[in-house]
Amino acid sequence: MTITAPHTSTDIAVHATNLSKIYGAGTTRVEALRGVEVSFARGKFTAIMGPSGSGKSTLMHCLAGLDDASGGSIYIGGTDISKLNDDALTKMRREKVGFVFQSFNLVPTLTAEANILLPLALAGKKHDAAWLETIVATLGLKDRLTHKPHELSGGQQQRVAVARALLTRPEVVFGDEPTGNLDSRTGAEVLSLLRSSTREMGQTIIMVTHDAIAASYADTVLLMKDGELVGQLEDPTVESVTQALSGLGV
Template structure:
């Protein structure tokens, strides 16, 4: 790690995105008219009360879920309307994922878990980049260990390295510290923060934790499926204050809109 990489532009964006589940009395509006731009080389946190739509937004941005209306882009690539084969290829080449559950294969070593997505794609890891990632997450002496031989924090760092080693355009992290103690959580968040600052990586993280959100450059707040506020250069205290004072002013969805 020799320098700081500055990245500019938009890594991912949504344009007037709606996500509606069901119909009639059972209709649930998960997202309503959401338009956001996520900057390249930035760490963005998405927050909101339970049921606010934050995980749905991340899944739509990552191409894991389709939208009812609107458009989603990764860089200049439009995900909306893409067939399953192309979406799978895009997720494999341009997107990285880190989940609350580490999702490591128990029969593989840490090194094999880290390189698994590349192996599936028929690619070999760039050795210099692999070494940089491994040294950054501090796993050099754990590469031959299987997940059961690693602590929770070490397992999540393996998952972080797995997401980063393919050099994706965006890494989506869904509650990445949810299963970790505060010390291990801080180590993982510090790694994510460093990957943005030193590698120019783009991170989009869903979290309910104001301390985790304080590692981000920007926090986007959702309520009732709509973006209601944002905060730049957050601290745990300013995030907590904002969460306490979120006002839900989301528009209602008319029957005509739901049917469009």
């Protein structure tokens, strides 16, 4: 079964065809992804949901170039990343992809500002000062830039991670349970920020989550089970997501 997010061919940020991922061999062989076909529209906030072991994290890792796919192709901004070597893949990541993780988002030895600037610093590029100011102001981090991660609250740390992801104006920002470690109020704050970045900055966001409330902030929800895409919700609400999940037997 193939499910494709609504798009026209010109505004696709990320696209995968016939994507498969196999771990192990023989009796320990696990097919984490079975020929997934998926496209993510530019400027949209998409959530991927599914029960544990459904392959949602594997899908994200492959799409982001963090893990090699066993078969199929992945295109980010028109580039087939499945054919890139490690260095090219790394460069692609720092130019076209941003990340927000559940935890351990920041390099503990660097200040918040240095963390935000890290991907550009690694690329040896100058940052756009005005853009940095806009992001920092939007995320309310102005007074926190000189702090080390351990001097920041969980929500502040996550906002620093979001700022870092947005600074490079990447093709796509991947979020891996970005609110998993936050209390509900701080979590809602971060999710609102992510959503407004799609609305106001046209940022493409793909987020993996198992939290129906988090998913309800997305424009589209993709449902996965046993390594395949099995459903899709547009303009989801907490109720519609919960219902769809229970339809998967979760």
